[in-house]
Amino acid sequence: MTGPTNDRIAAMKADGFDLEDCPVRTILDHLAAKWTTLIVFELAEGSRRFNALGRSLPDISKRMLTQSLRELERDGLVRREVFDTKPPSVEYSLTEMGRSFLAPLETMTDWAVQSQADILRARAAFDGAATAS
Amino acid sequence: MTGPTNDRIAAMKADGFDLEDCPVRTILDHLAAKWTTLIVFELAEGSRRFNALGRSLPDISKRMLTQSLRELERDGLVRREVFDTKPPSVEYSLTEMGRSFLAPLETMTDWAVQSQADILRARAAFDGAATAS
DNA sequence: GTGTATAAGTCTCATTTAGAGACTGTATAT
DNA sequence: ATATACAGTCTCTAAATGAGACTTATACAC
Numbered sequence A, B: 001m002t003g004p005t006n007d008r009i010a011a012m013k014a015d016g017f018d019l020e021d022c023p024v025r026t027i028l029d030h031l032a033a034k035w036t037t038l039i040v041f042e043l044a045e046g047s048r049r050f051n052a053l054g055r056s057l058p059d060i061s062k063r064m065l066t067q068s069l070r071e072l073e074r075d076g077l078v079r080r081e082v083f084d085t086k087p088p089s090v091e092y093s094l095t096e097m098g099r100s101f102l103a104p105l106e107t108m109t110d111w112a113v114q115s116q117a118d119i120l121r122a123r124a125a126f127d128g129a130a131t132a133s
Numbered sequence C: 001g002t003g004t005a006t007a008a009g010t011c012t013c014a015t016t017t018a019g020a021g022a023c024t025g026t027a028t029a030t
Numbered sequence D: 001a002t003a004t005a006c007a008g009t010c011t012c013t014a015a016a017t018g019a020g021a022c023t024t025a026t027a028c029a030c
Helices: A007-014 A023-032 A036-044 A050-056 A062-074 A096-100 A102-131 B007-014 B023-032 B036-044 B050-056 B062-074 B096-100 B102-131
Strands: A078-083 A089-094 B078-083 B089-094
Touching: A023 A036, A023 B023, A023 B036, A023 B102, A036 A050, A036 A062, A036 A078, A036 A089, A036 A096, A036 A102, A036 B023, A050 A062, A050 A089, A062 A078, A062 B102, A089 A096, A096 A102, A096 B102, A102 B023, A102 B062, A102 B096, A102 B102, B023 B036, B036 B050, B036 B062, B036 B078, B036 B089, B036 B096, B036 B102, B050 B062, B050 B089, B062 B078, B089 B096, B096 B102
Parallel strands: none
Antiparallel strands: A078 A089, B078 B089
16 A cells, blocks of 8 residues: 555664565465465375375465475475485475474464354354345 | 375365365465454554554555455454544454454464574575575 | 376466556545 | 545456476386
């Protein structure tokens, strides 16, 4: 959105902070990406090869699987190892940092599981109110 | 990705589980959406009106701000109140459930802050390895 | 030996989603 | 008179995603 920014943001910017390039945010953006959490959860159970991961996440496209794994590898959460078999196989596994990410991830999913009923109720109420003119 | 699913997923499906329609996943998808966390953090500091939120999140478009707020409202994390001023003003604030979401959210961002240096290092190493033929 | 499948991707094309910004309509401030 | 603010909506364009064909070499079934 355009227009003047508010005081707090203005102050942070004056302080050299660039919202567009905030490292925490670029990290969160990756983690928040649609497939990241699913991949990490799957790798939490052990190393997996590319196609095996694809089979576990049936509705991800090869394209996005490749792309997500590359980002995870680049961020240091996932390790990629190529084995010289015929045909060559590639194994993905969590790094130590990747494993350290499981704790916050589980905090999130625990909250989701606990809140699930409330959320579904809220959605039903919202949709009902919208329908009832 | 097409192809046969693995045993675990197959077992869950046999058990009536539909990955496409997993409630936890639809919740996580919303929470993971690019703007959700920023909006929730901003509302954590107090209620805000539509344009004020836009000013705090300078690079969100009105379109996405509206859409994100609607989802958050529908999920019951955010309350929307219209005041009959001229022109009418609309105030957004966190519900109790919205506030309960701050804890897991902070767990995530804390992890991001703590891991930030490692991640940036990993990225630099990855990019360097790619560049060095 | 011919056909089929697997490995881990890449590439292209079609669809979906997001972003930029004009536009609405009333009312107060300049 | 003119500009600005309120909270959006609407349209048009740009970017991200999904579906699926294609690659190259090998192993297995028939």
